[in-house]
Amino acid sequence: xxxxxxxxxxxxxxxxxxALPVAVHADTFLIENVRIFDGFSEELSDGNVLVIDGIxxxxxxxxxxxxxxxxxxxxxxxxxxxxxxxIHAHLSxxxxxxxxxxxxxxxxxxxxxxxxxYLNAGFTTVRDAGGTHPDLARAVDAGLLRGPRIFPAxxxxxxxxxxxxxxxRHEPNPYLSDxxxxxxxxxxxxxxxxxxxxxxxxxxxxxxxxxxxxxxGGGVNSEYDPIHTLQPSPAEIQAAVQAASDWxxxxxxxxxxxxxxxxxxxxxxxSIEHGLLIDDETAQLVKExxxxxxxxxxxxxxxxxxxxxxxxxxxxxAMVRQGLDNLIRLIQKYDxxxxxxxxxxxGEYPRIGEEFTARAAYWTPAQIMHQATxxxxxxxRMSGKLNTYGDFGEIREGWVADLVLIDGDPLEDxxxxxxxxxxxxxxxxxxxxxxxx
Numbered sequence: 001x002x003x004x005x006x007x008x009x010x011x012x013x014x015x016x017x018x019a020l021p022v023a024v025h026a027d028t029f030l031i032e033n034v035r036i037f038d039g040f041s042e043e044l045s046d047g048n049v050l051v052i053d054g055i056x057x058x059x060x061x062x063x064x065x066x067x068x069x070x071x072x073x074x075x076x077x078x079x080x081x082x083x084x085x086x087i088h089a090h091l092s093x094x095x096x097x098x099x100x101x102x103x104x105x106x107x108x109x110x111x112x113x114x115x116x117x118y119l120n121a122g123f124t125t126v127r128d129a130g131g132t133h134p135d136l137a138r139a140v141d142a143g144l145l146r147g148p149r150i151f152p153a154x155x156x157x158x159x160x161x162x163x164x165x166x167x168x169r170h171e172p173n174p175y176l177s178d179x180x181x182x183x184x185x186x187x188x189x190x191x192x193x194x195x196x197x198x199x200x201x202x203x204x205x206x207x208x209x210x211x212x213x214x215x216x217g218g219g220v221n222s223e224y225d226p227i228h229t230l231q232p233s234p235a236e237i238q239a240a241v242q243a244a245s246d247w248x249x250x251x252x253x254x255x256x257x258x259x260x261x262x263x264x265x266x267x268x269x270x271s272i273e274h275g276l277l278i279d280d281e282t283a284q285l286v287k288e289x290x291x292x293x294x295x296x297x298x299x300x301x302x303x304x305x306x307x308x309x310x311x312x313x314x315x316x317x318a319m320v321r322q323g324l325d326n327l328i329r330l331i332q333k334y335d336x337x338x339x340x341x342x343x344x345x346x347g348e349y350p351r352i353g354e355e356f357t358a359r360a361a362y363w364t365p366a367q368i369m370h371q372a373t374x375x376x377x378x379x380x381r382m383s384g385k386l387n388t389y390g391d392f393g394e395i396r397e398g399w400v401a402d403l404v405l406i407d408g409d410p411l412e413d414x415x416x417x418x419x420x421x422x423x424x425x426x427x428x429x430x431x432x433x434x435x436x437x
Contacts, residue, residue, distance in 0.1 A: 127376075242268075271291065
């Protein structure tokens, strides 16, 4: 795994110069007359919130005396919630399908657009589920680009012929030739064997990854791995888990089928991505091991409607989406942590708000709001000491001030959140990035 190509850094710096107005910097904010969703409650509560130096310093139903230097934010009875969290995002995979092998400068440009959109839609944190280089997270932290706080996974780690092996049939195997082991525009790495998995994980961590993503079974958008395939071997999974745990973090894995999920869970993976073809026995195992199932409702509810899909991908999509209802039933039956993930890629990031509406077929608005804030924050904190940002995801004294002001009551109508215009004010770590009150 190499450092970020210079051409991509140059493109990102150029985009930074052309960006929309940056954050409003101030030390103290008093947010008055709001209805608060704290991350857990079934009902909103009237109150006021004081923010000092990026931290929530006070939450009270009674008026809070404004410090002399405070910026007053008049809420006018709107809903104040924690910033939203997407735990399955791919900000660096936003080129259209037929442009996926383009130069990385295009990936940088699309990343910048997607990151800005996420922030304007109220998402202050995302967990990258593979493909985003940690340098991009650092660019956001440094203020070069507007976007949510990013917990990057770095390169996807895939076995030969796995979900992350994006070579064409005629392209040589890098371990059987002198070509690079990186595929998918330098966003995926092929790793076969224990040593290769150890190297791949350690290189991602060296570059700044906060969690590790492996491909644990067949995929829809990958050409040469049927859905039923198991990837990788138990020993390879254990190696990845060991290398990650040595850094006090964890492994998440793409998987659909019950056999794949069982192998991954039994060998130490902490978060299953998708999981649509799970069965009851496997769901019990997931609960026993306290493993997350991060699934996506909007994407799989409409996946085979994508006009760019060929016959092979459409058939795979139809196979996995038939399990959605059963998966949600088992998540609810065993009270499995699921959080809020979208998985929109290839330029479809403007659809992220659809996930709120799609989940209303299975959960109450309050449950969905909890998933998108406090529950997803619990998943983020699985990265242990690699989380250098503090506690966020709740409106609680002493926690990071990630806050959004919503025009309307999402506990009455969750579909409000499908449209970014209803997010009128966004604060990330005490800085205002959007103000359209």
